[in-house]
Amino acid sequence: MDKKEFRVLIKYCYLTGKNTAEIKTWLDGEFLDTASGKSTIKDWYAKFRRSEMSTEDGERSGRSKEVVTDENI
Secondary structure (H helix, E strand, C coil): HHHHHHHHHHHHHHHHHCCCHHHEHHHHHHHHHCCCCHHHHHHHHHHHHHCCCCCCCCCCCCCCHHHHCCCCC
16 A cells, blocks of 8 residues: 555545554554554644644645756756
8 A cells, every 4th residue: 555545545534533652553454564553643643633634745845756857967
């Protein structure tokens, strides 16, 4: 599974009232080596508590992807 799908699962568990320990235990049991870490789950829970319900990455400052091309390298 990719990061986006794990974020959706974390959001689902948040909305159903599970805490971070419960979701970590469940993800570890279901997805073994690919599950999100405890700090990642806590970060996303904090965002959801602030009513930031998007599971997309936020924009970051810095160089855009369009700037780096094979011609520039």
